[in-house]
Amino acid sequence: MTVTLADVAARAQVSPATVSRVLNGNYPVAASTRERVLKAVDELDYVLNGPASALAAATSDLVGILVNDIADPFFGIMASAIQSEIGGPGGRAGGERLAVVCNTGGSPERELTYLTLLQRQRAAAVVLTGGAIEDAQHKAAMDAKLRKLADAGKRVVLCGRPQAPETGAIALTFDNRGGGQELTEHLIRLGHRRLGYIAGPEERTTTRHRLEGHRDALAAHGIEEDPRWTVHGRYDRRSGYEATLELLRRDPSLTAVVAANDSVALGACAALRESGRRIPDDVSVAGFDDLPFSIDAVPALTTVRLPLAEAGARAGRIAMGREEAPPGGITSVRGELMVRGSTAGPRG
Amino acid sequence: MTVTLADVAARAQVSPATVSRVLNGNYPVAASTRERVLKAVDELDYVLNGPASALAAATSDLVGILVNDIADPFFGIMASAIQSEIGGPGGRAGGERLAVVCNTGGSPERELTYLTLLQRQRAAAVVLTGGAIEDAQHKAAMDAKLRKLADAGKRVVLCGRPQAPETGAIALTFDNRGGGQELTEHLIRLGHRRLGYIAGPEERTTTRHRLEGHRDALAAHGIEEDPRWTVHGRYDRRSGYEATLELLRRDPSLTAVVAANDSVALGACAALRESGRRIPDDVSVAGFDDLPFSIDAVPALTTVRLPLAEAGARAGRIAMGREEAPPGGITSVRGELMVRGSTAGPRG
DNA sequence: GACGTCACAGCAAGCGCTTTCTATGTAGAC
């Protein structure tokens, strides 16, 4: 049989109430008693029953982290930072919290279901990372859920995700639009006039914002965009490879390719190289995010660095109530343009 | 107030027992009654109380996944695969399980604490990924914990981690030794005789096994290893960069560098390049794991492909009892040597 | 027509903990 609080109490010759208080440490217990209890806990190798405790106390020490793709370092880095602040074992925080990383795979249903599951577990807080899905119906459902969580006193923090007004969520958004603009601006200043753009999945906020930034830059410089220059795909290498081939087919005269993120950019590089083009001599390539491997591409990737770890850490702290929410419950985090070898002026 | 089972029961004009049975679907309930209950659930927007249910049923639907570094795609890929089989929302499995990804950061204490936390939550199963720490005391503590979990009827699966005999855990290990040997063998056959090796952290099984494989290959070919040729570091790019500079300082005549994994190899490439050496003309470089970005290195990285996703999926299925454990509770998964551009014969 | 069989539904006893309220012993205050 499993050891219960009562067993410990019996062994320590105290009441279950006292054992509970020793374990939770929020009520005065005489030092000698405490010791006796701790000794019994140790001897019996007692492990608290989490569900029972959560039920009785009406709170749990689970914290949910929703990510779109856990195999993508973009999310891995954020999740890692969030978790380190959540105060899991060894974290800075006192209590021992269990971070629950949920991989939605970018699916609306899973996103929603995970939120319900978290709600069901009475999670103490929830952090949602990365871009949101822009389907109106889904968004309404999500907002309702978030609202409900917030109303139940859970802290809901969005990290790299646009604010959902009226949901009570705190948002740390990335300035994807500004970053996208700056990046394209950089290419335009280098002299590029025919720029391909490999966007992410259509219905993502991240995709839209980055693309808008790109177009802002084009417009600001009076460059009329050719519809053939934009291709949508997934946020992975493969997609970048395929999209680039498509772009080259549509317009072989492109002198620059801007990718939705670094992985996509790597795929683009591979495709360009296979088509016999040199980077950046024939075609410049730019990414987004500045993931660790980007600097190792050859040539190193020009990209926009997003402070993933910092933002995640902050989101984690806010979720735990250890840092104040930004005024208005929202703040935008800027990216930083990293100019490296993969971009240069077009030939001629 | 939050809605409880009793509220739903009242509204549907049935007993709480019936509502519970409708929700769990493991007891005959008349169709008309079921509908009435479901309607009430919907109208009241009822969400089951997970802890209460876990307490009463003495099981929870949490499944723990321990990873060393969630920001590392090596673990992200496995975690993703495990989770997809765990049957989280949208997964193949029926029940809705919550995968809890725990990031140990490679710390022994956190590893242990997370296991306790999972035990506390009465997790249904636990999957541990990646190499284990080789400290005798820590290993004993871990084994005891695993044993306890297994004894409590939880399924414990190791994925890419050596078996801990007598713990009742099921192990899917990677043949790191064989892979390491094959890799070095490849270099030797190309004609290399002075090979640097950048190992991972000392006390990891993965580190040791890969290094042993490397040495096996050297020994098999009668190459006497110079102690200066091995440097230990972390499993990241930075470490690879620094270790390579150190190797070059110790012996500038090395013609090949074998890295503990792909990230380390990328760092090595950067360092070699900065030191004015060309890859593979001057120095060959090899990695391990074959992470997605490895093929995009220039030149593409020669490495050992580990079937991370497949192994993870299998581990997930075994953890859920949807696939039989391998005979003897252990099976070794081979890696596949991927020869690419980063290795070639030494000059001269 | 009396009786066993089913198919459902409800009762009620927990599951293992937290926490409010109450009891008790001791120490200082006058």
Next chain:
DNA sequence: GTCTACATAGAAAGCGCTTGCTGTGACGTC
């Protein structure tokens, strides 16, 4: 020496759910 105050421990009432067991009609059987 009695009284108040304080520190500490215990009793007991749940927290919201599951489930074994106990009805209770409807149906079929001889």
